[in-house]
Amino acid sequence: MIQKLTKLRVLLNNNCSELKGMPRGIGKVVSLQELSVFVIGKQDRVEHCASISELAHLKLVGKLEINGLGNVTSPVDAKAANLIEKNLRSLKLVWNVLSGEEGMDTVLPAEEIDTVLENLQPHQKLENLKLEGYARGKFPSWMMNRIGSCLPNLVEIQLANIPRCSSLPPLGQLPFLKELTVRNMPAITNLGVDKFPALRSLELSCMPVLREWVTVLTVDDEEGRRERVPIFPCLTHLYLKECPKLRPEPCLPASVGFLTISGTSSGNLSLILERATPLDDGGDAADSLQPPPNKELWDLTIEKCQQLTCLPESLRSLTSLRYMTIKDCEDLERIEDWLGELADLRLLEIWGCSSLRYHKMTALEELEIKDCPLLLDADGQFVDTSVDHIKYVTVNESEYEYRKQASSSPQQEKSSPEEEESSPKEEEKKSWTKNAVCHN
Known part of the structure; x- marks a missing residue:
């Protein structure tokens, strides 16, 4: 009986992938302060599994993920969970997702599903919110009408696998929002015109x-x-x-x-x-705007x-490029010589481009090749291409053998793993991100 664990403060169960529900009585472990995942069991196991209402008296803090929201049997139980009073920093709400257009696996009629999410309004101090698998056509009022006042401290939000919502909440009302992920929301046609004053990272995927x-x-x-x-x-x-x-x-x-x-x-x-x-300097008045x-x-x-x-010509004008990666473009046959005109380009990574034939680029300092068989002959040497001018060359995650044999200068040898705890690219990325300036 879990309720006998009267001194239990932390329960980390986030790696229990086969967990089908929480044990009944967990709501009586009132000393519990940290709980990774609360799994709501299916209706046919309800006599063995805890209802979401057992969260009512738990004074949880930190992070919480609630899985199986399609198994909630009453909006009243969701209200009883009392999330609005829990001082959580991060909350993830997950429904039972089915494939294709089937939507959610749920035991409630449609209008009550809406009420369940309405009743799961989090605490005002929440910083990270994730919704996954919600298959109704509208978000709750605390997201659509009052998100700026209900969740003013949100820093990150993820919306994933939400097939029927055709518009996003007014996320521009969140003054501290820095990271936004919108994934697999196939009904969304536009992102609106809200201003995002603090947003640093945006992912738009499967739309x-x-x-x-x-x-x-x-x-x-x-x-x-x-x-x-x-x-x-x-x-x-x-x-x-x-x-x-x-x-x-x-x-x-x-x-x-x-x-x-x-x-x-x-x-x-x-x-x-x-x-x-x-833009061209010779634009007209409309261009000047x-x-x-x-x-x-x-x-x-x-x-x-x-x-x-082949790579698009529009790449030629991206003169500030320093690092470029091309991955899994199986139809790519050639890299035009003009890519060598990008004088700042230092690292080129090419992975999984099975049709590619490589061309020399004079400014490169580092070249990484993986799973590009047409670039090499049967002996593992580059075909019709010299890489002698490139300081570091790796092929299929190993140092290029012929280059290694030809190099006798210590300066040409690649650093040991101990010396490469943080690559120049990573160091530059950290510095650039830290010092990036907003364009107001």
Whole structure:
């Protein structure tokens, strides 16, 4: 009987993947202060499993994940859990997700599912909120109408596997929000025009009809003059994954330094990169109202892009690039010589590009190749390509054997693992992130 553990303060059960429910009586362990996961059991096991209402008298702090919310048998039980009085820093709410369009596995009628989430309003001091598997068509009022007053201290929010909601909560009302992840919300078509004053990291993933993404507003000031207002003035990390129709308007946020584009077509990849490109000086009046171009993008990852046989020309103008990774672009056949014009490019990583033939780039300091068989001959040497000018070369996660044999200078030898606890790239990334300036 778990209620006999009267002095239990911490229960870390987050690695119990086979846990089907919490033992009845856990609500009587009133000394419990930290609980990793509360699993709500299925209805056919209800006589053995605790109801969510057993959270009522537990004075929990720190992090809490509640799994199996589809097994809640009454909105009254959700209200009794009394989350609004628990001084949690992080809360994750997870429903029983089914495949395809089946939505949630739940024992309640639709309108009562809405009430369950309405009754799970967290404490005002919450900093991290994650919702996963919620398959109803609207968010609760504490997210849609009152999020700025109900959750004013939110720093991070993740919304995942929410198939029916067609609009996001007004997240721009959160003055301290720094990280936002929106994943697998296939009904979302636009991101709205809320300003995110503190947002540093944005991930948009698996959103097939998301098209409109306004990044700058043009407004009239008090004297009637038009001025640009960036919606994401502090955004530094941007991840766009499997959003094949996404169009940043009019351009990517100027503060972005790290960009990942994954799972899109070659045409959409080219369009997105064009909108990270400096504008021509000879633009007309309309062009002059566009925001300043992105001059800070220095780390770019391109992965799983369909029918990408060569890199888009729009890359040529990204003159600040220092690090570039190309992964799992199986149709990529060549890297044009003009990539060598990017004088600041120091590290190129190419993984899983089975059709690729490599071309020399003079400015590189480091080259990493993995699973690109056409680049090497049967003896493991590069085909028609010299890498002698590149300081560090690794092939399939090992130092390039022929380069190692040819190098007799100690300066050309790669540092030992002990000396590489933090690579130059990682050190530069930390420094850049720390000192990044918002573009207000």
